[in-house]
Amino acid sequence: MSDRGDSLPVVAILGRPNVGKSSLFNRLVGRRLAIVDDTPGVTRDRKEAETQLGGRDILLVDTAGLEEAAPESLFGRMRASSEAALEQADVAIFVVDARSGITASDRAFANWLRRARRPVILVANKAEGRGGAANAMEAYELGLGDPIAVSAEHNEGIAGLMDAIVEHLPEVDAPSETEEEEDEKLLRLAILGRPNAGKSTLLNTLLGEERMITGPEPGLTRDAVAAKWQDEQGPIRIVDTAGMRKRARINAKLEGLSVASSINALREAEVVILVLDALLGLEEQDIRIARLAEREGRAMVIALNKWDAIEDRAAARSRVADTLETSLNQLRGLEVVTISAATGAGVDKLLPAVRRTHERWNRRVGTGALNRWFGNMLERHQLPLVEGRRLKLRYITMPKARPPTLTIFGTRAEQLPQEYQRYLLNGFREEFDMPGVPIRLQLRGTENPYAEEQD
Incomplete structure (x- = not known):
């Protein structure tokens, strides 16, 4: 049974590569979350999503394809990840391919599932068309009960599968007020960076378990994968993403889907942890990712990883600081935490930095304090002439936070030069302790209906 205590019942989808597990996952969740492609073995890590079936809330888990392989190999590590998912599951969905028929691997994994002592729902996918249901009957030989014939791609048989899942779910208590309050406090994080920077290793270290498949092979993570845990201040949902390379190097359709999944994870996050390889420093692609986060209005913290391999640490820090100053001035004061994700050194300082940044990103400044500061700034530096007129x-x-957004009203305010805008933004950061968060500045000129009333 699941070891998640009072959390949602867990339903894990398992099966060989390319039997349609991710398509089924997307169909049950009701939206495209997992990357789907004809390439075998697209899913390498466990992907989770909360959804509702028959009025019951569940946590649905998509897993890597089950294959017989040496433990140290990539496919061996993928299988270990799937086995860990089964350990946490309350119900297992075993998917076979009705079109290609039952294989020796299907039989071996069916035996393994019988020994696992979990409720197992046998699903024969790709059973569309006239012969689909007949082909699905071949799965009876696995000894896992009646196979449910479905076509995830064509949305056939899904309703019956949902009913079967609900029937096998354990009884759960209604959520308490405390749990509902925790959901409101949920901090949404995304880990971004170039391939092989150590993103998945960092997630595993934070969670204290081998949640993500890691190894020397670059680009192991292909999909955005979410996990939940809790620190002293409340619940956290963290998403590990695929490495983001330069657009010119993204040739394969599959890698393009991975990058799109990473960008979606960024947009759903509140804070982004940008993982850098300290041996390489802050490179052009890292700056592109940081600028994308700033444009999307996300708060950000930099994790300078592999710090244990750096000999001249003062020089490495200086190089990163100089690049931040010249290339990311719009995020002045960005927090940089040096870590070693592999050993855990410095990782304990990362979440406090994230929490501080998140608090600033959420902070509202009262109109009175804001206008007192604004008046002082205008006195300190006189407004410029534009076309000969002051x-x-x-x-x-400050109409909103998340990110902090300032709106200035005045005669021809929309003509305020960029240099003066930067002067105001930098002053705001300093006065109200807002380093490292994106700030939006809106200018409302004489077209504002309240402008005439202020004359």
Whole structure:
């Protein structure tokens, strides 16, 4: 049974590569979360999503394909990850391919599932068309009960499968008020970076388990994979993503899907942890990722990984700081935490930095304090002339946070030069302790209906 205590019942989807597990996962979740491609072995890590079936909330887990392989090989590590998913599951869905028929591997894994003492739902996928149901009957020989014939691609038989899943779910208590409050406090994180920077190793270290498949092979993670855990301040949902290479190097369709999945994870996050390889420093692609996070309004912390391999640490820090100053000035004051994801050194400092950054990203400044500061800034540096006429800025508000957003009203405010805008933004960061978070500045000129009233 699941060891997740009072959390959602866990349903794990297992089976050989390319039998349609990820397509089935997407169909049950009701949206495209897992990458689907004809290439065998696309899914390498466990992917989780909360969904509702028949009025019951569940945690659905997509797994890597089950294959017979040496433990130290990539496929061996993928199988170990799938076995770990089964350990945590309350219900297992075993998927076979009705189109290609039952294989020796299917029989071997069916025997393994029988020994696991979990409720198993046998699903014969790709059973569309006239002969589909007849082909599905071949799965009876596995001794796992009546096979449910479905076609994940064509949405056939899915309703019956949902009913079967609900029938096998354990009884659970209704969520308490405390659990509902925790959901509201949930911090959403995404780990981004170039391939082989150590993103998956970092996630495993944070979770204290081998949640992600890691190894020397670059680009192991292909999909955005989420996990939940908790620190002293509350629940956290963290997403590990595929490495993001330069667009010019993304040739294969599969890698393009991986990058798109990473970008979606960034957009759903509140804070991004940008993992850098300290041996390489802050390179052009890292800057592109950071700028993308800033454009999307996400808060960010840099994890400078593989710090244990750096000999001249002062020089390495200086290089990163110089690059941040010249290339990411719009995120001035970004927190940089030096870590070794492999050994765990420094990782304990990462979440406190994330929490500090998240608090700033959420912070609201009252209109009174904001306008007192604004008046001082205008007195310190006179507004410039534009087309021979002096601009007149009247007042400032902060209509929203997440990210902090400032709106300035005044006569021809929309013509305020970029240099003066930077002056105001830098002053705001310093006055209200807002380093390292993106700040939006909106300018409302005389077209504002309240402008005439202020004359």
